[in-house]
Amino acid sequence: MTRITTRQFVELIQGKNLSTAEISALTHEKHPGNSMTRSQICIRLKSMLRSPNVNMIRTGQGNKARYHLIGVNERFYELGEVNFRPAGKKTRPDKTLWHFNPVELRFCHMHKMFDQALAGVRGRAC
Secondary structure, eight states: OBOOOHHHHHHHHBTOEEOHHHHHHHHHHHSTTBOOOHHHHHHHHHHHHHOTTEEEEEESSGGGOEEEEEEEOHHHHHHHHHTOOOTTOOOOOOOHHHHOOHHHHHHHHHHHHHHHHHHHHHHHHO
16 A cells, blocks of 8 residues: 655645545546545545645535645645654654744744843843
8 A cells, every 4th residue: 555645645636626535536546556545535635724835725515525726835745744644653743844934933033032132121120
């Protein structure tokens, strides 16, 4: 059984308006021998809908829902690989990449230094 990577899954459904059954059939057609079940497809689709790095539209409800993937940010691919956990393993995902990119981290350090400088001034004023 093979695993369908995040990039392969996105390439498979991008630009198409598909139901979960159609996505399942498409995954088995394009990647024979894959181990992806319909419930795993639903989990991936729900996480994609919640992600700020994915532009996706869902129409309908329940098993009548259809998903149209418009686009994906490169950050989504990075996070998809970092957070991948093989079945049966209880490893924690690496969160170092999750929260801050270098620009955000630099801003946080500057904010911390500014806050520490103000704390010294506030301490003398009180």
